Amino acid sequence: MRIVIAGAGMVGTGLAERLAAGKHDVIAIDSDRAVCERVYSELGITTIHGSATSITTLEEAELDRAECAAATMRRDSDNLCFTVLARHMGVERIIVRMRDLRYEEAYKLAGATRVLNIVDLYLNQFTWEIEEPNLQELTAFAEGKASIVFIKVPAQSPAAGKTVAQIAQDSDFPDNCTIAAIFRPETGQFILPRGHATIEAGDRVYIAADVEDIRRAARFLGVK
Secondary structure, eight states: OEEEEEOOSHHHHHHHHHHHHTTOEEEEEESOHHHHHHHHHHHOOEEEESOTTOHHHHHHTTGGGOSEEEEOOSOHHHHHHHHHHHHHTTOSEEEEEESSGGGHHHHHHHTOSEEEEGGGOOHHHHHHHHHOTTEEEEEEETTTTEEEEEEEOOTTOTTTTOBHHHHHHSTTSOTTOEEEEEEETTTTEEEOOOTTOBOOTTOEEEEEEEHHHHHHHHHHTTOO
């Protein structure tokens, strides 16, 4: 996936490093030349020196080719401007870091698809939003190596109608993955599952595992 990150400060650099490790095509933009040089020399990540609020800089970064953009600059006003330009250049998914809650509606009006409050911002949230938009992380633990997420079971899921025991015994379902709970929106029922509990289409299934096993479990449940 091609991802453009506006701002190579602590959050932006950390995000770029994680995404690059996941084999994504990452481009970081920063107005500080020394920062760009350091990020490139230390991480090997492509950097563009310039303002992420300048169309000229964004054209140089080929933002119009990006599948996702992340705004991690220090000032909300800069992130807001980047959001407007990213939307104008056709980026479908735009994730922004917000410092001041008063900007939230402005970000949404500008076209941000997700606004993350700096108070509860973790790099994992950005990573999940970019790599796995159909999974909702609730919390991370084990120093960020594992998470609890909920997955909405799609209508055509091959797991629909199967019991938790049947799913757990399937060789395609990861061994080190726990189905912790099931919420059925249709009836408002919250289930702490035993082996006989059945998963239905539309259920929200809460799963605890490491990142890779969560992804495998999601694919098993039919989430693309």
